[in-house]
Amino acid sequence: MSTSVDLWLATIFEEVQPLFGKGRVADYIPALARVEPNQFGMAIAMVDGRHYAVGDAHVLFSIQSISKLFTFVLALKLIGDDIWQRIGREPSGNAFNSMVQLETEHGIPRNPFINAGALVVTDILTQRYAHLDLALLNFLRRMTDSPDLNWNKEVAKSERDTAHRNMAMAYFMKSFGNFVNSPELVLDNYCRQCATEMSCTQLAQAAIFLANDGLDIGSGEQVLTSEAARRVNALLLTCGAYDAAGDYAYRIGLPLKTGVGGGIVAVIPNIGTVCVWSPELDAKGNSLIGGYALERLMQLSGWGRMSLAM
Structure with a gap:
């Protein structure tokens, strides 16, 4: 599994390179307008405790x-x-x-x-x-x-x-x-x-309880009941990507939350969490490269089918 995940991330990292310059940073917030646009990071946290990362996954950004x-x-x-x-x-x-x-x-x-x-x-x-x-x-x-x-x-x-x-x-x-x-x-x-600043690796870890029936793996804290976690995930699936939520549900099929800082955190129930960051946004205010990277991860991994079957 480790070799496969590393290969998927490496593949995605290479595929996104031609996409730089096709979006624009959130320039309506002056401090965000100064962020270097050509950055990309992706991190995965698994419910079994394994972690994977590629690119600028350890760089802090505004989670918005x-x-x-x-x-x-x-x-x-x-x-x-x-x-x-x-x-x-x-x-x-x-x-x-x-x-x-x-x-x-x-x-x-x-x-x-x-x-x-x-x-x-x-x-x-x-x-x-x-x-x-x-x-x-x-x-x-x-x-x-x-x-x-x-x-x-x-x-x-x-x-x-x-x-x-x-x-x-x-x-x-x-x-x-x-x-x-x-x-x-x-x-x-x-x-x-x-204005909270986090990295992809931190955000993936912070949201892991939503993939694990409300239980945080690191601290052992029951953050939410299993039922409450399921309901939060349902809202993330239907409402988490602004007015592009339907498109994201169709293309990616995961509960997720986007931010105009260029981050997206996504939940794969029973499997893990993914955070991707790239500051350039599409017309809806979501990370252009981030959306592509998540879609490709689901195509390469088949995790969406696995999580639904569990």
């Missing part, structure tokens, strides 16, 4: 919307199914930062992984944690055994200075009674969580 997965897990652990009184469970079909549906649906975001939904999740956590950034970092540090993991102050400030649409969404939801804290405080927390 991938953080929404982990804050959602924290909120689910905190209030359980009460979360669905404030957020829906349906794909939006609109861009991740769209406000279109909020008025017709009375300030209830479609799902936790679009910006409006993630802001509500952050609002929920802001009620519980005086220092939400530390709560999230401590969770991720435990999952990765990386005590130095942190968020980037420059990226957080850059994002906060340009967060006008997110602020508008927060105030709009507050007008419907679906926001408790001040939008300013929630936006501060939200921008810090998005």
